[in-house]
Amino acid sequence: MNIPLIDISPLYQNDPAGKRKVANAIDNACQHSGFFYIKGHPISAERIHTMRTLAQDFFALPMAEKQAIAIRLSNNHRGYGETAAEQLDPTQPGDWKESFDMGLNLAPDHPLIGPQRPLYGPNQYPQTLAGFQHTMETHYRDMLTLGKKILSALALALNINEDFFDDKFEHPLSVLRFLHYPPRPAVTDANGKQVIPVGAGSHTDYGCITILWQDEIGGLQVQDVNGHWIDAPPIADTFVINIGNMMARWSNDRYKSTPHRVYSPSGAERYSIPFFVEPDFDTDVSCLPNCCAAGETPKYAPISAGDWMIYCFNNTYAYRQEETA
Numbered sequence: 001m002n003i004p005l006i007d008i009s010p011l012y013q014n015d016p017a018g019k020r021k022v023a024n025a026i027d028n029a030c031q032h033s034g035f036f037y038i039k040g041h042p043i044s045a046e047r048i049h050t051m052r053t054l055a056q057d058f059f060a061l062p063m064a065e066k067q068a069i070a071i072r073l074s075n076n077h078r079g080y081g082e083t084a085a086e087q088l089d090p091t092q093p094g095d096w097k098e099s100f101d102m103g104l105n106l107a108p109d110h111p112l113i114g115p116q117r118p119l120y121g122p123n124q125y126p127q128t129l130a131g132f133q134h135t136m137e138t139h140y141r142d143m144l145t146l147g148k149k150i151l152s153a154l155a156l157a158l159n160i161n162e163d164f165f166d167d168k169f170e171h172p173l174s175v176l177r178f179l180h181y182p183p184r185p186a187v188t189d190a191n192g193k194q195v196i197p198v199g200a201g202s203h204t205d206y207g208c209i210t211i212l213w214q215d216e217i218g219g220l221q222v223q224d225v226n227g228h229w230i231d232a233p234p235i236a237d238t239f240v241i242n243i244g245n246m247m248a249r250w251s252n253d254r255y256k257s258t259p260h261r262v263y264s265p266s267g268a269e270r271y272s273i274p275f276f277v278e279p280d281f282d283t284d285v286s287c288l289p290n291c292c293a294a295g296e297t298p299k300y301a302p303i304s305a306g307d308w309m310i311y312c313f314n315n316t317y318a319y320r321q322e323e324t325a
């Protein structure tokens with residue numbers, strides 16, 4: 001399997017043939033590996049530098065300050081997760097990574113917030129990093145715009161209206177995430193054995209697509225159809241894009257939600273910044289018109305985007321299992 005590098009700059013020009021070419025390349029990548037790199041996107045190198053520095057500054061804060069905004073203190077799954085807070089692969093110890101999740105920042109009295117939609121609400125921000133909220137929210141908006149651009153190419157590829165996804169992102173569940181993979185020490189697993197934990201256990205992503213920036217350390221691996229792990233090495237000025245479960249459901253598995261994991265070189269410290277493109281809570285995710293032959297039953301039952309996300313988070317975060325037990 002190879003992971004193609006696709007130049008998406010034609011999506012920003014008034015050139016239907018160029019757009020169609022990009023859509024075909026994406027369609028091909030999504031049907032085979034579920035992963036591709038993009039170049040020719042509008043996120044500047046200066047912005048990436050700013051975000052990388054901000055992630056480093058955030059994780060360097062005193063633990064007490066990070067724990068004051070712990071994700072388990074949030075009603076809507078936002079904030080800081082310490083190492084092993086998330087366990088993406090149930091056969092492995094918890095992931096050896098720290099995380100910070102932010103999303104659409106809704107005031108506590110916003111009408112969308114309530115028990116029916118438990119992923120909406122305010123963000124938790126660190127108090128001592130100047131400009132943190134503004135920088136994060138600006139980058140969030142720009143990544144969402146990029147995500148919608150890629151979705152417009154996916155819509156073309158699927159032969160549905162190019163703007164099909166546009167009205168599904170009024171109040172998106174999309175999440176901007178900082179990840180820090182500290183050097184991995186040996187830990188004791190459930191059987192009392194000493195093991196080196198994985199950075200991020202094997203998993204598929206939950207949303208439509210993920211747009212990932214990774215630093216130059218490496219360690220991201222993607223599983224091919226034969227079960228072999230292949231490297232998705234860092235390439236300067238690109239993002240790695242992959243298909244998530246929601247798009248697999250929407251496309252009736254035309255597009256694969258490919259398992260991936262992170263094993264950085266031992267002793268290395270790694271940073272990455274994924275952006276998860278996820279639509280409004282109430283978005284109906286059911287088989288698209290061209291993805292199921294007449295008379296055939298779609299593989300997946302319809303589900304709302306929000307209910308799907310909650311189901312996924314509940315499976316991978318101990319704090320959510322304690323709450324629901």
Ligand SMILES: O=C(O)CCC(=O)C(=O)O
Pocket residue numbers: 179200205212214220260261262272273274
């Ligand atoms: O850190 C990475 O390179 C990948 C992270 C990832 O797969 C995820 O957060 O879903």
Ligand SMILES: [Fe+2]
Pocket residue numbers: 203204205210260
């Ligand atoms: Fe992932």
